[in-house]
Amino acid sequence: MDNNGxxxxxxxxxxxxxxxxVLNNMVENQLVKPSTRLLKHIIKCYFRLSENPRAQxxxxxxxxxxVREMLNENKKLTDNLDESSKKLLSSLIETLQHSVRRHQNPACDELGSSQGSLEAQPNVDQ
Structure with a gap:
């Protein structure tokens, strides 16, 4: 997905x-019928979405x-993932954890209030 997407x-x-x-349903289906290839793409999609501050x-x-437990409790889903996918999953989880901390304590955010234009962020108020 490019930036416009x-x-x-x-x-x-x-x-x-x-x-x-759709992504959440695909993750749930991984428990029934695992596919390493599909799981890699799901992780990439979540990671790409996490690049938007409000989507985070x-x-x-x-x-x-x-998804959060894949690196710890639910390793059976990630056993067959390559190292780059595991690192991407780890980065995704770290990014989301950081966004929670930043939201709970905005003073800790290095970026302050410069999170990009509102146009590029989901309107979660509707």
Whole structure:
């Protein structure tokens, strides 16, 4: 997904949550019928979404717990992932954890209030 695609998806809450719901369903299906190749792409999609500051916050509440647990409790899903996918998953989880800390204590945010234009962020208020 290029920057225009990310901007488009995050422009409204409805678009973001439509994509998020599909990804969440795909993750749940991984428990029944695992596919390493598909899981790699799911992780990449979540990571790309996390590059949008407001999408980060939404992912903290919408992303399935199983994704966060893949590096610890649910290793069976990640056993066959290559190292680059495991690192991407680790970076995703770290990014989301950082966004929670930043949201809880904005004074700790190095970026302050410069989170980009509102146009490129989902409208989660609707």
């Amino acid at each position: 990310l901007t488009y998806l995050c422009m409204t809450a409805e678009r973001f949550f439509a994509v998020s719901t 916050m939404a992912l903290n509440t919408t992303m399935p717990t199983i």
